[in-house]
Amino acid sequence: MFQVRIHGRGGQGVVTAAEMLALAAFDEGRYAQAFPSFGSERTGAPVVAFCRIDDKPIRVREPIVTPDALIIQDATLLHQVDCFGGLKPEGHILINTGKSLAELGLEEYLAAHPRERVLTLNATEIALRRLGRPLPNVPLLAGFAAMTGLIRLEAVEKAIAERFAGKVAAGNLAAAREAYSRILSSLERAHV
């Protein structure tokens, strides 16, 4: 079972991201379970959503305590919330930022983490450009697909098509593809 935890703020599509991830996994024939952190999710408040992916039915209902991956949609949360709590050793970390880890003050903290397991992506910038709105969730999802190889870009694209329509779908699709290739590039650089 692969468990993902997504951090963000209300209004950033955190729950949608988890659900689309689950949808993408379902489209690939796997079992998935997405759920939010169940709160009064007001705009701007810290929000968490979860997604489990497995090859057999998922029964467990506890919150994801030891995630295999983290998506951090809002880097400002890094110092407010214990975003990295319970992350498995060598777990995936994808942060929505244009800054470097050093600039974020994480260099030292993540010094021991494998380089290819901690990546940044300026998803908000991509979304603004491709979608016209600062919604980083879809490009991050695509980036996550590229980073983990857990789901394919096609599945993300299918989920986008199922979830959105018209301009929004097209914008998200373009954003997803750009994010996907950017992360692939980042991975190449990390491996270099």
Added chain:
Amino acid sequence: MFEQIEGSRAVAKAVALCRPEVVCAYPISPQTHIVEALAEMVSSGVLSPCEFINVESEFAALSVAIGASATGARSYTATASQGLLYMAEAVFNAAGLGLPIVMTVANRALGAPINIWNDHSDAMALRDAGWIQLFAEDNQEAVDLHIQAFRLGEELSLPVMVCMDGFILTHAVERVDLPTQAQVDAYLPPYSPRQVLDPAEPVSIGAMVGPEAFMEVKYLAHAKQMEALRLIPQYAEEFRAIFGRPSGGLAHAYRTEEASTIVVAMGSVMGTIKDVIDEMREAGHAIGALGITLFRPFPTAAIVAALRGARRVVVLEKSLAVGLGGILATNVRMALAALPIDVYTVIAGLGGRAITKRSLHALFRRAEKNDLDSLTFLDLDERLVARQLAREKERRKSGPVAENLLRDVGVIAARNY
């Protein structure tokens, strides 16, 4: 057809397949997504003819359903928590009048302090209202139980409450096999009311009954509910025949063979428990679980049959009878009264407190060693509680409990990961 779908939407689709004629709704978390989805279906014409009534309170919601049901319409509503309490008077009334309304309760804690997260306090508060109460373990079962609920309620002229854990199920997006309209139509005949408001046969429904007949009326209500114990397994069997999967029934035993310890629980926590059972079985523990689907009427015989081989039973429940302990546990104890079985009550998950596998592992291991008190509060912050109790002992005006505790915890908002 399999869909990756939110629990609420899946239930809404299942309800729509049952062709309800009147749906009434008042917003309350975490039930809201269900009626939102139904509103969409009515609005788009997918569900038609159907009247979707936006009422001004839960009390009105169920009252509208009462009127509609008495007029022969298949009626549905959904609520949770405070909403269920606010309609409490009507809850009893619908049962007393024998109206087969189906209502989803997206289980949620009761305030004060106000809390929107899951536990079973709401449904338990109205357990004796005369409704049939079914608890879904996952969203597949939630879907299936709603279809069975209409069949069962209408056959018995009794309202049915389908309970599903708020947020944990209602907001979980997971794989659900949604039936086809043809399947549902094959299973669920059109509503043929036992009594109906009709100018052609103008009966008066809702008479005042005095001491000379009230006991008899109540006895008959009890007898009728007990009928459900016979019908539910039958309907579950018919359901399997049409839909191709087992669903519903009175209770589900899980790996209870040769189990000296059996955990009893209701609702979504059964999934987590089963994972733990699997892991413990692998580690050689003789442990199993019993998930109770039907809480009212209470399936005493089925529970005795499932538990009679155990040495101990751990009842893990998401509700608390303040001043007594467990509610489900009390019912189980009553069922097992004649058997030499130790029963432990574990109160867990109140107000959305996460029930983790780790805690369950520890709990069950202690239970196996008979190292449990008869009443245990799972993952209770003993230190916090002790501090407040001390404070209260010191001075009478110690301030609001919830705020004090939060101050002690040092957070503003509760975190649950």
Added chain:
Amino acid sequence: MDKPFAITLDPGSSLANRTGSWRTFRPVYVDRLPPCNAACPAGENIQGWLFHAEAGDYEKAWLTLVENNPLPAIMGRVCYHPCEGACNRGQLDESVGINAVERFLGDEANRRGWQFAPPLVSSSGKRVLIVGAGPAGLSCAYHLRRLGHQPVIMEAARHAGGMMRYGIPQYRLPRAVLDAEIARLIDFGIDIITSAKVEDVESTMREGGFSACFLGVGAHLAKRAYIPAGDAARILDALTLLHDVEAGEPPLLGRRVIVYGGGNTALDVARTAKRLGAEESIIVYRRTREKMPAHASEVEEALQEGVAFKWLATIKAADEGEVMIEKMRLDEKGFPQPTGELERLPADAVVLALGQESDLSLLDNVKDIEIINGVIQVDDNKMTGRAGIFAGGDVIGGEKTVTAAIGHGKRAARAIDAWLSGRTYAPPKKPEIATFERLNTWYYSDAPKTVRPTLDLVRRQSTFDEVVGGLTEDNALYEARRCLSCGNCFECDNCYGVCPDNAVIKLGPGQRFRFNYDYCKGCGLCAAECPCGAIVMVAEEI
């Protein structure tokens, strides 16, 4: 329906609960005597015939009316309608115009040729002599006929009608109306022999084979007063004058006419004099207008027509071209006393209208009939001291009106009917009068009386055309419907409607209602809300 036990109930089941047992008072329907009926000298069932008139069923109304009075068209003109004075509606706004409706019905009957219902019983074969074809005699004959007897009227004058013909001017009672109603009586089987003066009752009865007799000879002899008068003074009596006018031989009166007297006859004469061409017609009366016995409406109409009045005056002497009058004053008891103050009035003629007396010479040979002051004494049943001889009308004194005479005739007929079969007539006990206090007047909407049209003044002074017109059908209907139906159910459905327990059973048109004492709780709403006071609450015996 497979209904749930106890919670769901079948309609009609509450009928098992007989709430009548709660009652301590029970409502009972009553019929009271309406004040109009009580006041009618002819004993008409006024409310009864108005009831049908209200519905526009005028023939039925007329038939109901003539059960008591065969002369409605006449009544509707000459009756001074005490009924209207008694009418409870007068305390609400104005009394119902009963008289006008009666006339309307009478005229309708004449116009449409309605006939009386056949006699109630088969013929008895008994002949009854009736002396005089005035209102009393006609009424008595009619009622006897209804009761199966054979009345024969012997009338001294050339035409039937008595005072109605020879005392009441045409402008008040057109003769066509009179003739039509008399003709209907003849058609009904009443023999009227005119120009047949009965000289001796006993012999006439014996010779004619009459089993009983009714005396309705009226009072046709003018009372005279002694007035010193010169030879040239022209002094006439009112009855003669009116009789001559009726006979087509009006006397010459001159320009100025003085009429002496204060009764209706005086007014009739004064108004007649105007119509005969008198420039001045002056009534001299010894008391005041308020004390005048004449009917107020007649005084009013006379004044309109230019008749002058000299109140508090007596005629001391008459001479050619003038009279001497003495002014009077009323003493503390209200009696006029002479003042000694004299006045001359120019007068070409003086007409005395000082009352009438009866010619009772036909009784000279009859024993046992007591006559006091020219008035035949009768018992309650109008029977004289001579068994089998009854009397009514002006001959027995009292109220000398057409209406009273008709009432006498009816009462006498009933008494004669009883007497003929060896019984004594006992009238049914009259119910209590329906007083205004018993009414719940809320339910009657405000509706003032309809004023009857009157003839224009020019024509009233030159012709004998009828002064007071009739009502149109609309007006008559409106007027009839102003009736409050005091004391008698008129099927307004109030009791039926206001009962919270549906304990009043409506029986259908004309059938009224019945209480369902199985469910009546005795709240009394029906009685309180009955507009006409036809329900009383009676204590239950416990």
Added chain:
Amino acid sequence: MHEQPIKFYQTGTFTVGNRLLPPEQRTVQSRIKRYNSLNSGHRACQGCGEALGARYCVDAAMEAANGRLIAANATGCLEVFSTPYPETSWQLPWIHSLFGNTAAVATGIAAALKVKRAKGERRHIRVIAQGGDGGTTDIGFACLSGMFERNDDVLYICYDNGGYMNTGVQRSSATPPAARTATTPSLEGALGNAFGQGKFLPEIALAHGIPFVATATVADLHDLEAKVRRAMEFHGARYLHVLVPCPLGWGFPSHETIKMARLAKESGIFPVFAAESGEVVASAPIRRKVPVEDYLRPQKRFAHLFSPTLNLAALARLQELADRNIRKYRLLPETL
């Protein structure tokens, strides 16, 4: 709105029946074969205004609906006296659920009927809801307001007797000022119910802008039936507020029920009017104006205003309330 007065002066338009009217103009109550929707054998007190008002209204609604009518009924006197097991007095399909949910139950009935009709399973059937003033202005207020706001196809009839009579005469928000009830005593010179509290629900109903709002009393059947008839011409939420005097609660003899209603109307203390789509369209004029004292004096619940001493101040305030109604609803010709 009001009936064209019939030119029939013996009884005018005021009596229940009228043998002389054409049948179509006669009241429903005057028919030999009327519905008697509320049958004999009910257990209402002698002279009960509510029993009378209920039969008046429901029969009129039955007439308008051609007998195809369903009623929802709130808890209260009307419910208790009409349906004690094993006897019901109702002759139409009728349901009692709770005290405070009647409007919502009726909404449900109407919704069900709408669907059933769309499916062709049922012909057209109309819906009424009814309750006393407690069940309407107090505990049932939220559901009623919701029904109004959604414009559900229900005629709601409130039988206002100014208090909780079923439970022994306690104050409701429809209890008039200065009235003594079991919970607004008049002991030791106390005034009874306070001035300035309570509410006049017809005006609140009117504020919802629903198609039809009217008041009526059991003293004027023609007006009442006309209003029910008019109400039934509309679809959507309609409200009829009927004053039904209570001999027990008000303290007057059982035969004066209608008289009390009449005095309430004629004094102006209870304005009789009709409104359509939020605007007052007609007022029933006062016919024989009486001072409000004439209405108050016969009632024991106001006895403390007259004895041991005359409470002129309170009487003046009550008269002012009546005068205000007269001005506001133009109840006298000179106020037109």
